[in-house]
Amino acid sequence: MADAPFAAAADLHAHSTVSDGTDTPAELIASASLAGLEALAITDHDSTAGWAEAAHAARELGIALLPGLELSTRVQFASVHVLGYLVDPTDEGLVAETARIRDSRLTRAEQIVRRIAADYDLTWDDVLAQTSDGATIGRPHIADALVARGHAETRSDAFAGILHWRSGYAQPHYAPDPLTGIRLIRAAGGVPVLAHPGTRGAEDVIPETRLRRFVEGGLFGLEIDHPENTDAAKSRLRELARRYGLAVTGSSDYHGLGKPNRLGEYTTAPEVVARIIAEGRGSAPILP
Template identity: 70%
Template sequence: MAVVRQFQGPIDLHAHSSVSDGTETPAELVRAAAGAGLGTVALTDHDSTAGWAAASTAARAARITLIPGMEFSTRVQYASVHLLAYLFDPADSALLAEVTRVRAARLSRAEQMVARIGMDYDLSWDDVLAQTTPGATVGRPHIADALVARGHALNRSAAFADILHWKAGYFQPHYAPDPLHAIELVRAAGGVPVIAHPATRGIADVVSESRLKTMVGAGLFGLELEHRENNPEPTARLYELATRFGLYVTGSSDYHGTGKPNRFGENTTAPEVLDRIIAEGHGSAPVYG
């Protein structure tokens, strides 16, 4: 059966609410997306689907299409690789168990980092919790916000460039599955997996041609190549590999409200790619406003 888009307009498939490290609630995010002129937005909070219900209600009211999603934390050695997952079943037991393990590891990592930072700066775990909403996936952005609130950094970006930079000595990794396993889990849960901003920092170095080929065999759908943080040279290489392996290319803002300078619609996804995502995703359904 052919996919029929309910509404026309720009398509942005990567956005974060206060359920993870965005600054707006899921409903506020959806209203902001509609106000920015988008026709479709995906809610992709880190390792969480807790915002889906509120975002769905807001999408219907705002007459915008919502693609339920998540940004799944994965890792290749010490390099973090984020996997965007769309239209999967949030109750799938295997996927839920792995996401729960990742969330617990992120929380433990954050607590340990704050303890280290607190030895040199006036910062406590309560300061970090004050920057979160109940049930949020706590991570380094919340530590950054706490550092800003305490006057130790000008903004999030400055905190990441200084105190939260790995060279400062406070950083430590957390558990995350290999992206190949994550892709398998997402597909088994009826979802559609896309590697987020794969040409940033060290990610492009670990996504070798052979590794990418293996991921494609496991069900990788595409690469988010239109993203402000992708570097030009590896992006060009990945475009070539996407063509060779038949991968789809997406574009997104990676919107975080005031948490990042990224703005809705600064990069978008082609309608035919969204059609394909909807055709392949069967774990959950788009919400048509």
Template identity: 75%
Template structure:
């Protein structure tokens, strides 16, 4: 097994302004170093556009960078996020599918803004003002626009209020099924982990029979140590991890100022990252000097 020890804590889930974080890839990596992390994973939604910039920053800052992505998948009406680590960013299937997802996100965001705009002073231009060029536009940017317009005090308040599905403005977007996501990530040489799979409580944790399908397709682990997983869900997820021999990861899901999550608030064991690197064939981390 490939083994390289890592200095400092390991945080395997963080977002930059390439998707819905508030910091550029460079700023994110520097923030990771300032927070005392030895390793951080850049996992922007459905995009690898920040990898190169973050890699340069990692070499300059002494932080090891694990290149990743948070792939959108969907199981019927439920959104299921899949963390993908160290895959080939040029893989044709990944490139094509993420382009389709990003286009669907854009169309969905425009429709949500149109609906909200019937009841609140909000336009598509307001949303674009909250993004950077090439960013994967999503509901967090709409939330930021609602904050800027003074309709809500914070992004979290926007999601708890106007953007909550019960308010009637919600619109789903295209995403592949989780099983297809796992297969696609593995085919691109990557390592797939289910992101925050216990946010809605133990009763909504993925059933064992469906999880087995993902495991058989190559699922590596479960992101259990995450602030949004409920305590009862964590108990159930640990039992499932033991049952299927899945790795357990922990991370912050950092978004800069976009969420209260702080870098390093949950971390992953070095031996788990060793296993991810050993199984990955699509990319190598940018190691700190």
């Protein structure tokens, strides 16, 4: 489209060491440049702490950057994530809620490590060794510690084995319900998109009655083109997006060495990025 701010599509979901990625925010931007991307969103879990470093690198390398975050929410025992683009990082409601989530993540991580340590050689110091200063500590860092200790081959193996809920070591952390999360993002001037809603298959795609409430609460779009959404789920989600006038986004959910996902393997169309920028009131994108 002529009024789109970018000539190319954007990868709108990527993590740095501020949460559970393995690239620093600056390295994340450099990786995006090497991957041939012209636009990227930084979306660390429940944190905007990487924005300043990423913005500096984006200006230096001529990469367009959408500041964002991935907000943790929950439906009963099921984890649900909501991407929030262009939020105000100083919004009191969002700051308070993300701090509460991060505190709960930390407490949960410590409890999980204590449980694992009863059966495996693992300490909290092992986990801290896998994090950077100020990072939102979570299960991926425990997985990395298990790998470093030789209890798993890769982070994915750790999640499929010791950290799988069937192993009995895991427990949930505090998170608001998705509707509350959507409203928080909108109240902070941001644009909310439901993250990877088809990873469990078409039969577990969000019920339409619940989705309708999310739309009424301000949901902007669905992250459909994602490496972990199943094909059957994508088909169902596209049908729902058409029915409720929701935007369709695509993203890699890049975590550096933490996942096999490749930067730019899925992207969002320039006209959708333009709509996000038009609706976002909390912060501004970094444009080359």
